[in-house]
Amino acid sequence: MWVICDRRLITIWKWVCIMIGTIFFTGYSPIAPATISSLFSLIPVILLSNRVGVYVLVLVSIIVLGSFIANTLEKIWTKDARRITIDECAGIMITFFYLPTRIVETNRINWLLLVIGFILFRIIDVAKPLYIRTSEKIPGGIGIMLDDIIAGIYSNILLRILLVLFPTLK
Numbered sequence: 001m002w003v004i005c006d007r008r009l010i011t012i013w014k015w016v017c018i019m020i021g022t023i024f025f026t027g028y029s030p031i032a033p034a035t036i037s038s039l040f041s042l043i044p045v046i047l048l049s050n051r052v053g054v055y056v057l058v059l060v061s062i063i064v065l066g067s068f069i070a071n072t073l074e075k076i077w078t079k080d081a082r083r084i085t086i087d088e089c090a091g092i093m094i095t096f097f098y099l100p101t102r103i104v105e106t107n108r109i110n111w112l113l114l115v116i117g118f119i120l121f122r123i124i125d126v127a128k129p130l131y132i133r134t135s136e137k138i139p140g141g142i143g144i145m146l147d148d149i150i151a152g153i154y155s156n157i158l159l160r161i162l163l164v165l166f167p168t169l170k
Contacts, residue, residue: 068141074140087144
């Protein structure tokens with residue numbers, strides 16, 4: 001009896017890990033799963049952009065829970081399997097974190113800012129400049145998450161520079 005209960009719990013836990021770790025199964029996309037998951041991750045960015053405290057709480061939760069879940073999924077699949085896309089969600093949220101301009105203002109979305117930030121993040125995530133590739137060598141879920149966290153930080157910095165250089169983006 002206990003063995004059956006334990007197996008069910010393990011099965012439920014694996015399913016929850018897969019659902020969250022693949023960003024609600026977007027990581028299963030046959031074409032560009034990281035890009036699809038990054039696009040899907042713009043939803044919390046838009047919904048939470050004017051609620052800094054909640055944004056920080058969600059972001060920290062994604063990083064901490066994502067590291068644990070990525071570690072679990074790595075054992076089921078392989079090191080940084082394409083389906084594991086929770087790291088893209090963290091990277092996209094960091095890209096748009098606490099910018100000097102609002103993404104949503106008076107019920108209008110700054111689509112240009114979202115598109116530029118999204119493209120910056122995807123380019124940096126794919127190109128992996130300045131120590132990002134090195135961070136992938138860290139074992140476990142932290143290594144999976146870290147490269148996208150750094151890519152998000154670089155994207156955020158570049159987005160801030162673009163906002164200073166081109167004030168019309170605001």
